[in-house]
Amino acid sequence: xxxxxxxxxxxxxxxxxxxxxxxxxxxxxxxxxxxxxxxxxxxxxxxxxxxxxxxxxxxxxxxxxxxxxxxxxxxxxxxxxxxxxxxxxxxxxxxxxxxxxxxxxxxxxxxxxxxxxxxxxxxxxxxxxxxxxxxxxxxxxxxxxxxxxxxxxxxxxxxxxxxxxxxxxxxxxxxxxxxxxxxxxxxxxxxxxxxxxxxxxxxxxxxxxxxxxxxxxxxxxxxxxxxxxxxxxxxxxxxxxxxxxxxxxxxxxxxxxx
Ligand SMILES: Nc1ncnc2c1ncn2[C@@H]1O[C@H](COP(=O)(O)OP(=O)(O)OP(=O)(O)O)[C@@H](O)[C@H]1O
Ligand SMILES: [Mg+2]
Numbered sequence: 536x537x538x539x540x541x542x543x544x545x546x547x548x549x550x551x552x553x554x555x556x557x558x559x560x561x562x563x564x565x566x567x568x569x570x571x572x573x574x575x576x577x578x579x580x581x582x583x584x585x586x587x588x589x590x591x592x593x594x595x596x597x598x599x600x601x602x603x604x605x606x607x608x609x610x611x612x613x614x615x616x617x618x619x620x621x622x623x624x625x626x627x628x629x630x631x632x633x634x635x636x637x638x639x640x641x642x643x644x645x646x647x648x649x650x651x652x653x654x655x656x657x658x659x660x661x662x663x664x665x666x667x668x669x670x671x672x673x674x675x676x677x678x679x680x681x682x683x684x685x686x687x688x689x690x691x692x693x694x695x696x697x698x699x700x701x702x703x704x705x706x707x708x709x710x711x712x713x714x715x716x717x718x719x720x721x722x723x724x725x726x727x728x729x730x731x732x733x734x735x736x737x738x739x740x741x742x743x744x745x746x747x748x749x750x751x752x753x754x755x756x757x758x759x760x761x762x763x764x765x766x767x768x769x770x771x772x773x774x775x776x777x778x779x780x781x782x783x784x785x786x787x788x789x790x791x792x793x
Pocket of ligand 1: 547549550552554668669724726755759
């Protein structure tokens with residue numbers, strides 16, 4: 536079966552998109568799923584997290600977007616770094632992704648480049664995870680138009696609820712021109728069970744999102760920061776930690792969606 540494509544996006548920064556991409560991907564990889572993570576963020580945090588540094592990246596997703604369609608099959612194997620982190624393959628990002636907005640201004644069907652390009656590698660994986668940048672841009676539109684499920688990490692914090700409106704405005708705009716609406720599910724992140732404010736925001740979120748929210752709530756866990764410092768996922772640090780168990784249970788929910 537062709538890979539399910541999961542876009543992890545929220546127009547608010549620092550809410551746990553990269554952590555969710557790598558930890559959920561890591562949980563799926565531990566269940567023997569073949570996982571590819573695409574770093575669509577010009578800041579390339581997922582790439583850096585995998586200890587792949589900009590000077591070592593000679594070819595990235597930038598080259599895929601900039602190339603004509605006929606070159607995609609030859610480019611993918613050059614871009615993908617096999618088993619780059621915790622059993623997952625990574626397609627690295629690059630600061631050059633920022634340049635695409637200008638270069639692609641006149642290119643036809645530029646919003647569906649990723650959807651079309653992923654057809655060339657979809658059969659090689661069970662899940663393809665798209666780690667998205669925190670602002671509306673060509674990469675984010677491409678991710679939304681390529682995904683089977685949009686996962687929206689939402690920090691259990693009042694200010695985070697505000698950023699949500701931006702993403703839903705973008706979703707509504709895209710849905711107007713799509714044959715079927717983009718399927719989405721939120722996940723509450725960085726939940727501090729000792730903080731009353733967190734509990735209140737979680738309550739609000741559940742009401743607001745109705746069924747479109749994972750039952751799993753991702754709590755605060757300092758091991759996520761340790762994992763990024765060590766170039767691994769939380770599963771390599773402590774598979775029994777609260778954070779690891781949370782993403783494991785989220786992976787179980789994801790697997791039940793299809
Ligand atoms: N559940 C958590 N508990 C504790 N720290 C966390 C948790 N989730 C993420 N973090 C930490 O919070 C910081 C931001 O997380 P992350 O990089 O995943 O967010 P992001 O949404 O991808 O940010 P950006 O918008 O900049 O791409 C990181 O240092 C990460 O280690
Ligand atoms: Mg990120």
